[in-house]
Amino acid sequence: MKLVFVFLAFPIWVFSQQWTLDNCIDTALKNNLTLKSGLIRSDITSVNLRNSKQNLLPSLSAGATHGYNWGQTIDLFTNQFATDRVMYENFYLSSSVVLFSGLQNYYSVKSSKLSLEEQFLDQQIVERNVKIDVSAAFLQVLLNKEMILLAINNIEKTNQQYERIKELVSQSQGTKAEQLEIEAQLNLDKYLLIKAENDLKYSKLLLQQLLNVQISNGFDVSDSISEPISKLLMVDSSIAELPEIMKLEVGIQKQELALQSTKGKYYPTLSLIGSIGSGYSENNKKLTASGEYVPRSFSEQITNNLYQSVFLSLSIPIFNKNATRNQVKVKELELKSLYFDKQNEYNQLKQKIEQISLDIINISSQLEALEVVFSSASKNHDNFEIQYEAGSATFTQLIEAKNKLVAAQSELLQANYQMLFKQMILSFY
Template sequence: MTIKKSALTLVFFALTSWMIQAQTQPWSLEKCIEYAQQNNLSLRQAQYDIRSAELNIQENKYSRLPALSAGARAGYQFGRTIDPTTNSFNNERIGFNSFSLDANAMLYGGGFINNSIKQSELNTRAARLDAEATSNNLALDVAAAYLNILLAEEQLTNAEKNLELSEEQLEQTDKLIRAGSVPANDRLDILSQIAQNERAIIEAENAVNIGYLNLKQLMQLGPEDDLKIVRPEFIELPDNANPQAVGLEEVYSAALQTQPQIRAADLRIESAQVSEAIAESGFLPTLSLFANLNSNFSSAFRSPIFETQRVPQTVFIDGSPVTIEFQSQVPVDDEQIAYTDQIDQNFGQVVGLNLNIPIYSRHTNRINKERARISKLNAEVGSVQQRQLLEADVQRAIADTRASFNSYKAAQRSVDAAEMAFDNAQKRFDLGAINTLEFATARTTLDQARIELIRSKYQYLFNLKTIDFYMGKALELNMN
């Protein structure tokens, strides 16, 4: 028993440890996107829309089947009424009961059912593409939030390094002050620089927290849920990428094939065209088959009770009267016919065809046809709008990628120049050739250049991923 308890305890702690480790395991971009797509409320609504569209398909397909219904009535009639079973007048209370079974099947409906099925199938395909578009946009939003966290964390690391350098500089300045090489007031400049570094750390930490909050909201996680993303040592930027060579026609043509909202818009045009055919069916005759089984019971439906009686009758034979007795069935009373007997005797069957030819429908059919035509025109305009919007987005993405590439290259050159200037200032400061203010200025210039390099790098990376998104490529990060 003790061994069993010990084993269970070990299993419990192992599972607990595994769950904690799973919760604190860093999340990759792909994992964040997958989790968001599984839990996002907008995507969940899109899935409900798909299910609703699928139910419309089933409903339209089932409309091909016959409709079957049953009915029953029971009650009492008072006063002078016509008995529904005997069709005779009565002044007494009559109890009645009736049953019916009706069936109806459409034989020809002008193509209404077939076109309704076709339209619901098109709408379902469009709903699936809408869900795919929502999923893609969510993935892009998650990627942006993910990169913003990486940007904020890298800037936080840079701010912490700057604080360490400022503290080292303070120690160096204190040594120079004690040696009498620099005035004591120079220490105040370094303290001011340290305060600025501490403020930069606070701002960077806040940016990290806000970034995680945005990512959690996209993933439908609570603020209290643990989330830590994979922070690479280095993010590879494609060396062979040439934004200047990326053409609008190439990206736009690929986007037309890969972006689901374009295909969804085209399907809605087809659906609207089918709506016109559905509206046309209102001008055509319909033919349906109907059948009915019915029976009823009435308490006034009675059967007479006969009695055999001898009835004398005088006849003349050879001119002489002769009395002869005849036996005759004479009704002396009546009795109610049994319930089951009435149901059996009153059982009726009806079968027939129903032809309906529309002659005048108060212009309803013409209005429906015009409404369907307008719906098709509206769908065509919507398709053009989707294409124009996509083209504008692609143009903007290409322009942003080119601009961010130029900014990134300029930031690299700025950092190279600022580093050389800072190295020179460091040497001159160590020799006492410049004061702390001039040295701090060189440091600030280098810090700002590095911050801009980090920002431009992630902006360029995100813009590259946006181009990949329109080209139909997966959103992935090359991390080392």
């Protein structure tokens, strides 16, 4: 495996520290509604897991009936015909447990555990994307602040030239055309400053929206970044450990369990069922010493009428219109599709990381070239200033040299921040 390192070296000026990048990321993660919703979904998945485990337990139910019979009926507790109205009561407990059903409940428990892991990986993906978005917005704010400083510096230089040319015009040593030309340049520089200030306001607004905090005009960020200046660009072996790939791997495992569970429908279902109960009937009478028939007492009947039952129930699937066979075929096809999805996601992530790595290498070479361009533009501007002072260069030539210098400064500044952003993205993978 070839490891490539890129070193970024450019000054980051430190001013008053307010919102740091770490503060912004922590706040965004804390306030992100998608992450909060994901936590609720994780709780739901945990409940589903607990439910799938409890499906392995026996069921237990209790019941009672109270009723009256009229006409000729057989009394449930005396097995005798009754023609009068008879009041009866019945009480029972029943329980059942599935002993075997093709291991469908077992696969359901394992699938629920994987769903919980899948939800955790989803959270990791969202967290990483939030970090990338916040980092991009944070760096954009810093870049716009630098562009404002650059615009202010240009205005100061142009204003100095403007004051000088005004004095020369007043002394009849300069032309009105030169004064108008530098006024136009000064107004253009002021416009660029206003544009840079508006860009800064907009970038701050976007960052605050990502943080999900109350919008404030006083919001500002720290101009320092506690990020290492060297980053490892690409490690192929780590792609398989990215949450996207791990999530798809979990999805494949879940699909395999779903396939096995569906095949379990081919097998018989064996259940154990038991019950216990008793009852009371007005028709259950006894002869007293006085020669009368009176209903036996409630407690006596409950004791005497106690009944119990235990039995096994076996259900054998014979033919269900090939429904199970078709379901198995669908699960097998879905499993094959997931393998392709995993490979496709792997390729896309690999290509994305390779592109970012190449971007960093390209930007690094561009930075070297821009340093040369900036140095040349700076020397060219200084040379035209000397020539203009000596009267061998026109003011138009001086303005052109100044604009080239400003353009070189702007390009170099943007390339520096672009390099830092690419390295930050790569550090999150």
